[in-house]
Amino acid sequence: MxxxxxxxxxxxxxxxxxxxxxxxxxxxxxxxxxxxxxxxxxxxxxxxxxxxxxxxxxxxxxxNDYELSKTDELFYDFASVKNSVYAEQGKQIVNKLGKHIAENPSDFVIYCLFIIEDVFVKISQQNTYEVDSPESFQIWSTLYGREAWSYQEIFIMSKLFYVFPEEIAFKVIARVEREMIPYINFLREINFDTTFYVNVGKYLIHKNNLKKAKEYLQKAAILAKKNDKIILEIDINAHLAIIDHLNGSENAHLEVEKCINKFIVIDRELLAKDLTSDWELFFKKKQRVSNQ
The missing domain is CATH 1.10.260.40 (lambda repressor-like DNA-binding domains)
Structure with a gap:
């Protein structure tokens, strides 16, 4: 340097x-x-x-000779990959994270990314958000008392709220929303606010809080359209249709299938497969009216 x-x-x-x-x-x-x-x-x-x-x-x-710091490089690599879908890329990043932690055991940010990946794997393998991750609780206890969070810490907690009991999860969501306000432009390149709202919406669908899920997904839809994020738009529209399906709409499944086909048309077959899997595993055979 x-x-x-x-x-x-x-x-x-x-x-x-x-x-x-x-x-x-x-x-x-x-x-x-x-x-x-x-x-x-x-x-x-x-x-x-x-x-x-x-x-x-x-x-x-x-x-730094026209290079990101190692922590920033790993952070942006991690943030740019949908780990639940692009498994091979996810494995490569995890290997990089593990190697970096071995050489830099005090790098808190990279340690947290490693734990996030562990959580993603558990959620994927167990098909539930209710997974055991004591490390996530330790991270929360470390960050909870801080007066403010850095943009990397905001990102970390935006990916870990899933594993906590709902009472804590909602506290984390509210804290992330508050902390991210001054960082919105700084985090623009990774569409932080949009992806966070999408993830919260999906989480709330699984918790059957359909009214609140729809609110978050609608906020995400506005941002995705504004920033011309086509892939996010398709994903958002699919999950809004899933909400309609769960609320009793007879034709909502057609919109879900349309979104799956859109992913195929734009050569995003892994995203199509991921959406199809979620739809058929969790939602297709369910139809209920939520009063939440």
Whole structure:
């Protein structure tokens, strides 16, 4: 990793700046910083970044030789894969997580991702959200008392609420909703809010809280349409149709089948298979009216 001074010099040349072109620094000051002869506060660094019109996040990416930190790389790899569907990719990521934890046992974020994957596997194998995961409770007890969560901690808890008793699960959901508000734009690339609302909606369907499930899925539908997330739209429409089916609609199954076919048409056969499995295993033969 380059020093802060070396990175400033590299970006300055990239941008076509001279050492005299900075708002809050003289030429000798910039020269001293670039040679690492002078320390720089975060406020002063932010001033330089403002002149560069660059975020701290991009600065650190360049400083790290145009690579994410290992934790960020693993985090984004994990966040970009639907582990319940793309099993092979999920296995590869788990192997990377395990190797990283062995080398960096104090990396809390990566440890949590490893536990999330363990939870996903248990849910998939047992076909229920009611799985045993004492590690998840330990993670919750660690984060619960903190005044605020980082974006990675928000993501972690958004994936673990499933395994808790409903009373705790609803507390986690409410906390995630509150904590994610200032991070919405920061997490835009992984569609964090949309996928969270979808997952909450699906969870609530399984808990037969159909009214609340529909509210979350409708919020997700608005965001998916706004951001042109076709795959999420199809998945949301399928689960809204499942709610209608469970509420007694005679034709809702046609919309579910239509969504399955849409996945096939756009060459997402694994998603089609996943949706078909959930539909036939949990919902197809059930039809009831929920008063919740």
């Amino acid at each position: 380059k020093t802060i001074g070396e990175t400033i010099k590299e970006i300055r040349k990239m941008k076509g700046f001279t050492q005299s072109d900075f708002t809050d620094f003289s030429q000798p000051s910039i020269a001293s910083i670039e040679k690492s002869n002078r320390s720089i506060s975060i406020n002063k660094l932010n001033s330089i970044l403002a002149d560069f019109k660059m975020t701290l996040r991009e600065f650190e990416y360049i400083r």
